[in-house]
Amino acid sequence: MLMYILRRLLLASITCVAISVLTFVIIRLPPGDFIDAYIANLASTGSSITADQAEAMRHDYGLDRPVIVQYFLWIARVVQGDFGVSMMWRRPVTEVIGDRLWLTMLVSFSALFLTWTIALPIGIYSAVKQYSVGDYIATMVGFLGLAIPNFLLALILMYFGFRYLGLSVGGLFSAEYAQEAWSWAKAWDLAKHVPLPACVLALAGTAQLIRIMRANLLDELRKPYVVTAKAKGIGNLRVILKYPVRAALNPFASSIAYVFPYLVSGSIIVSLVLGLPTVGPLLLQSLVAQDMYLAGTIVLLLGIMTVVGTLISDLLLMWIEPRLRLTGRL
Amino acid sequence: MADRPLLSVRELAVEFRADTGTVRALDSVSLDLRPGRVLGVVGESGCGKSVTARAILRILDRNGAIVAGKILLDPGTTAEVDLTALNPESQAMRGVRGARVGLIFQEPMSALSMQYTVGNQLIEAIRAHNDPGKSVARQRAIELLRDAGIPRPETRVDAYPFQLSGGLRQRVGIALALAGDPDILIADEPTTALDVTTQAQILTLLRRLQRDKHIALMLITHDMGVIAQMADDMAVMYLGRVVEYAPVREVFHSPRHPYTRALLRSVPDLRATPRQRLATIGGAVPQPNARPSGCPFHPRCPEVILGRCDVAPPAPVPPGEAGASCFLLEDAV
Numbered sequence: 283m284l285m286y287i288l289r290r291l292l293l294a295s296i297t298c299v300a301i302s303v304l305t306f307v308i309i310r311l312p313p314g315d316f317i318d319a320y321i322a323n324l325a326s327t328g329s330s331i332t333a334d335q336a337e338a339m340r341h342d343y344g345l346d347r348p349v350i351v352q353y354f355l356w357i358a359r360v361v362q363g364d365f366g367v368s369m370m371w372r373r374p375v376t377e378v379i380g381d382r383l384w385l386t387m388l389v390s391f392s393a394l395f396l397t398w399t400i401a402l403p404i405g406i407y408s409a410v411k412q413y414s415v416g417d418y419i420a421t422m423v424g425f426l427g428l429a430i431p432n433f434l435l436a437l438i439l440m441y442f443g444f445r446y447l448g449l450s451v452g453g454l455f456s457a458e459y460a461q462e463a464w465s466w467a468k469a470w471d472l473a474k475h476v477p478l479p480a481c482v483l484a485l486a487g488t489a490q491l492i493r494i495m496r497a498n499l500l501d502e503l504r505k506p507y508v509v510t511a512k513a514k515g516i517g518n519l520r521v522i523l524k525y526p527v528r529a530a531l532n533p534f535a536s537s538i539a540y541v542f543p544y545l546v547s548g549s550i551i552v553s554l555v556l557g558l559p560t561v562g563p564l565l566l567q568s569l570v571a572q573d574m575y576l577a578g579t580i581v582l583l584l585g586i587m588t589v590v591g592t593l594i595s596d597l598l599l600m601w602i603e604p605r606l607r608l609t610g611r612l
Numbered sequence: 613m614a615d616r617p618l619l620s621v622r623e624l625a626v627e628f629r630a631d632t633g634t635v636r637a638l639d640s641v642s643l644d645l646r647p648g649r650v651l652g653v654v655g656e657s658g659c660g661k662s663v664t665a666r667a668i669l670r671i672l673d674r675n676g677a678i679v680a681g682k683i684l685l686d687p688g689t690t691a692e693v694d695l696t697a698l699n700p701e702s703q704a705m706r707g708v709r710g711a712r713v714g715l716i717f718q719e720p721m722s723a724l725s726m727q728y729t730v731g732n733q734l735i736e737a738i739r740a741h742n743d744p745g746k747s748v749a750r751q752r753a754i755e756l757l758r759d760a761g762i763p764r765p766e767t768r769v770d771a772y773p774f775q776l777s778g779g780l781r782q783r784v785g786i787a788l789a790l791a792g793d794p795d796i797l798i799a800d801e802p803t804t805a806l807d808v809t810t811q812a813q814i815l816t817l818l819r820r821l822q823r824d825k826h827i828a829l830m831l832i833t834h835d836m837g838v839i840a841q842m843a844d845d846m847a848v849m850y851l852g853r854v855v856e857y858a859p860v861r862e863v864f865h866s867p868r869h870p871y872t873r874a875l876l877r878s879v880p881d882l883r884a885t886p887r888q889r890l891a892t893i894g895g896a897v898p899q900p901n902a903r904p905s906g907c908p909f910h911p912r913c914p915e916v917i918l919g920r921c922d923v924a925p926p927a928p929v930p931p932g933e934a935g936a937s938c939f940l941l942e943d944a945v
Contacts, residue, residue: 412674506723510785512671514737515710515792518701525725604772605726 405495427489542591652843
């Protein structure tokens with residue numbers, strides 16, 4: 283078991299290194315470098331620097347060294363938490379992402395929580411009462427949820443929320459709090475703004491999860507151990523929850539890997555439509571503006587979150603699946 | 613056939629709803645389970661042996677339903693209950709499962725959950741009825757494993773099923789079936805998935821437990837050898853009907869039904885001349901949704917009376933008596 287964990291950790295670190303190399307390559311991909319962009323920037327405002335000054339700056343930033351050395355200089359700073367300066371915002375990248383990261387995670391976790399609490403019971407019901415009226419309704423609603431594009435639903439909900447419920451829609455804060463320091467009033471304002479985006483983001487995931495849970499559970503319900511459990515004389519609900527549902531949950535542990543990067547980025551399109559100050563739109567902006575340190579940091583973050591997510595789902599699976607824990611395979 | 617039966621199935625009919633229409637899986641099945649006796653139920657795959665077991669425990673799949681007949685527990689006493697009248701989810705029915713009727717499964721690999729320890733699953737069964745508390749239940753679980761012939765039960769109780777061999781798993785299955793201290797046991801092909809040596813050990817164990825506890829055992833199998841070794845009475849089933857019902861000795865010496873005769877002929881015989889072809893029954897079991905008219909066996913029957921067997925089915929074996937469901941016998945009377 284220890285060997286299994288160690289191997290996972292080793293693989294995870296190797297993958298992280300590979301991701302950092304890839305990220306660096308992406309940062310370096312556009313022609314020219316930061317100084318070229320800086321000179322272009324100065325030129326647009328009418329001022330300029332000499333070629334000697336530019337060389338001196340390149341030397342200061344280490345841009346005249348071989349690419350490999352540059353990579354190690356960059357990664358050395360990244361490891362210390364210095365992700366460089368965003369060219370677009372003229373502030374350190376960590377500051378730019380900072381607040382947005384927490385807000386994104388708040389919205390994403392709310393959406394995830396909503397997804398699981400709605401989808402799992404409905405999925406279980408759908409499987410246990412297969413082909414019942416309730417199952418058909420859940421199936422229909424599920425397919426509708428899958429078919430409706432998120433941004434469209436966001437627009438519709440915004441309209442109805444504003445028109446009939448008088449909600450302040452869009453963004454995560456009302457105008458008067460947006461630039462304020464944190465206070466209870468601001469937190470309450472945030473709490474009022476979170477449900478709408480959470481619902482929009484949860485919808486497609488919920489629909490999908492209902493289908494997956496239903497299919498998984500239908501497979502498990504046919505297995506002989508369910509009959510064994512029933513023949514013991516324990517209640518039906520308890521049988522279903524303890525045995526087949528438990529087994530049907532295993533694939534969810536594996537799906538956490540895919541959920542993790544999403545928690546950080548949020549959905550770009552929905553965030554744009556709803557005007558959410560999350561990381562998603564920031565990534566889009568930074569790519570459009572070729573703000574490479576910012577874009578690189580976000581890409582690196584997403585990559586590493588995927589690796590961490592995979593590691594966590596591996597460990598989780600090992601924790602809930604005794605066969606994997608004790609024999610190292612399924 | 614001494615002793616009052618503990619459980620009597622009377623003219624039981626079960627139907628399954630399918631896309632192609634309803635399929636009759638059991639048709640007028642009657643049998644008796646008596647204390648201390650073993651009833652062997654034989655027949656080809658799909659003849660309704662397992663459906664009978666599940667119907668008795670009221671754990672048929674959702675698309676299956678009992679459409680006629682009775683399942684009487686303690687018939688003829690003041691405590692007589694018709695299980696078909698109970699709600700399958702009711703407390704009364706749950707009290708029957710495990711505590712009155714235990715079930716032993718065919719597939720020791722898949723019949724146990726791989727996610728809980730042997731002890732967890734066994735203790736759950738013990739505590740389902742007359743909960744003695746956790747620590748007592750654990751002690752009892754260890755005793756049950758020991759009774760089922762599992763070496764080192766104190767450590768095995770904490771093992772997961774995938775850590776045990778097939779034979780040990782089937783012993784766990786037997787311990788599980790006995791956890792509620794039932795007086796009736798249904799063993800659904802308990803040895804089919806095991807190798808021959810293990811098979812013999814499991815059968816010996818079952819026989820010993822059944823005798824010691826004076827249990828009424830219903831042994832479902834397709835192996836005539838197992839029946840000969842284990843059973844007192846036997847029911848031969850074909851396409852959802854009991855075609856012959858009699859003490860084992862009678863059946864082996866003078867089988868009444870052409871199907872039983874054909875089954876007995878198809879058992880390999882050690883004294884046969886080398887390379888002699890094994891007798892087979894011509895044709896195959898018809899699809900359940902394409903039941904032949906009349907006697908379901910008539911298309912494969914070597915002694916078929918055309919114009920008679922294909923028109924209406926013969927009368928079922930009279931409940932509680934030895935006999936066969938065949939026109940040849942009706943004519944002989």
